[in-house]
Amino acid sequence: MSTVTLASKRRRSALRTLAFMSPWLIGFGVFFAYPMISTVYFSFMHYDGFKPPTWSGTKNWTYVFENYPLFWPALRNTLWLVVVMVSLRVAFGLGVGLLITKIKTGTGVFRTLFYLPYLAPPVAATMAFAFLLNPGTGPVNSILEKVGIPAPGWFNDPAWSKPALTLLALWGIGDLMVIFMAALLDVPKEQYEAAELDGASAWQRFRFVTLPNISPIVMFAVVTGVIAAMQSYTQPLIAGKVASGVIQGAGTQFEPGYPDKSTLTLPQLVYNLGFQRFDYGSACVVALVLFVLSMVFTAFLMRRRGGLIQAGD
């Protein structure tokens, strides 16, 4: 066979491979590579959307890290949500899943009760929570006061606004509950029987039978939870706006993070810098910080997965 024929075969094979890969390649290029390259490019440019971009070196980076007073509070809040909210969501979702798989009667009612809140649109759910947790008129504080428990300020108190957001996240636990339920029902019954025969306690059965079997699902819940927490935008924004008492008018200035910057998150800064101040360069810097943080968290969790996921999973 001549070399020309071989080369032509290889070329055809390469083209065929590329043709089969093209849907992914196009998607990757349009939705990831191009936006990513653009974000890096614009983070070094001064660009307001009108005048052509001009090179500004590291000015945007310096501005965000040293001179933008909202960056560090937003980063701290986002990290708080990632650590506290995700941990509690996973623990609570697993707890509810366990409870529902164990109870004998009324599982349908409980499943529905826990799943329904997940279907509520985020804006409506947040507004409902702002109403329920209103420190002055909300029913939650009325009940707490009646039973003699000091009523928190919830969304009106910087110390309580993030716990209130966490409560809201726990209320909408339906998605995790369903995933955990499916995983829990998949755990082989004979393993529990063997453990019982060996005299394992309930905690030991959970620790040495349930957890190893569902560890890939726990990992999934943690990783997706971390990514979702890094993208927290709607709930903190709406809660802050509603609690501040000022209904945003058409010309009202954006006042993020009420109360005292405690509900401010990094995605809010991307919007604030990019689409309200039209400082696209600085917005790109914050977006890149978010991206890098997501990658770091995910890489860290994947490296730790050995402790959670057993060989063969």
Next chain:
Amino acid sequence: MPGMSRKAVVALAASASIALLATACTGQSSSGANDDASKDQTINFWHAWSAPSEVKAVKTLVAGFEKAHPNIHVNIVANMTDDKINQALRTGGDKAPDVISSFTTNNVGKFCSSGALVDLNPFFKKADIDPETTFPKAMNEYTQFDGNRCSVPLLGDAYGLYYNKTASKKAGITSPPKTWSEFETDAKKLTITKGDSYSQLGFMPDYHGWESTTEHYFGQFSPTYFDSSGKSNIAKDPAFTAGFTLQKKLVDELGGFKKLETYRSKLGDEWGDKHPFHTGQVAMQMDGEWRLGMAEDTKPDFEIGVAPLPVPDDQADQYGKGYITGTIAGIAATSKKQNAAWELVKYMTTNTDAVVGFANDIHNVPSTLAALKSPKLKYDPRFKTFLDIAANPNSTTTPASINGGTYLVTLQQFGYDYESGKTKDLKAGLESTAKQIDTDIAQAK
């Protein structure tokens, strides 16, 4: 496939470069105002009003224009926020606005400096209209930035004092306070505590108390926000120290920040029927001219009094002034029909009958000196207070800045820290806030 991957990298880099260059070239404004305004055409007008009565008033205003200019048809799009307007001005295209109207003057600097709206100076010159003699001083000021007049006043807002006349009489107050000292005394007299809360609060001084923002307080002190070199002047002008000191004093004397904030969280919202002034929960309210109609609509069980806001004791001779802002109109730089768009802007903002009719319908302050004096202006006698504030030469506004109202947000953020006691050193706080404002402006340049 090393050869292929190199080609792929080259192709990717080339595509990215082309795409980036293409992106870099978007959003540039065209300046050509050489369209023929006499030919039959349709222009897009985006505005921010959303209440049914307001939307109807805009339609009436535009109908008057179309009658006067039968060749220009106007496609009206209501309920547009500045965020949406800003995006559309960058995008351009057939559906993008030719004429916009924004509710805030805070963004004028950004509109002008970015080139989002065209400079209207040549249009005014061509139409032989002198803005200096057409519009009240403050309104003339807030519609331009750095010599670029990219917007025109389209009705104004003046801030004054609403007070519960019935409660005032009961408290032995015979006339509205004219100085901040008198105001302080009256606010305390009008405050009735109930347990650890209030049955009636004299005044809600908190910066989250609806319209009691920093710029509205400071308007009464005639402040200078920037010095001649464009640097923030808030740490140097004593007006700011006086304004913050007054507000903090009110917060402390009326119950303290925490107690006031807890009470505020129990009150109705700014735009609803249950606004605390309407319900009698707050006896005095710093607000714009629109509050009178809104309050009367709820049929309150007390008599509403209206007066100018108080002034500092050492400026008693300037009583009657107030903070002025308003709605503005402008022409999109991306518009291909700028001459036709100018005809609409000119009609809406300088035709006395049109301005008066619109002001009557919307219950806002007219934005031309001629309209302010027009006999066709219909209003409740109390509304005249706002007309007088608008026409008062001592009335103030906030200047346009290259980054819009960012400096006001920064100042307000400092206000939150100061009123809550988080920041105690006013002088140092003002200095660091001024530095922040300068840094933000440098970043925007």
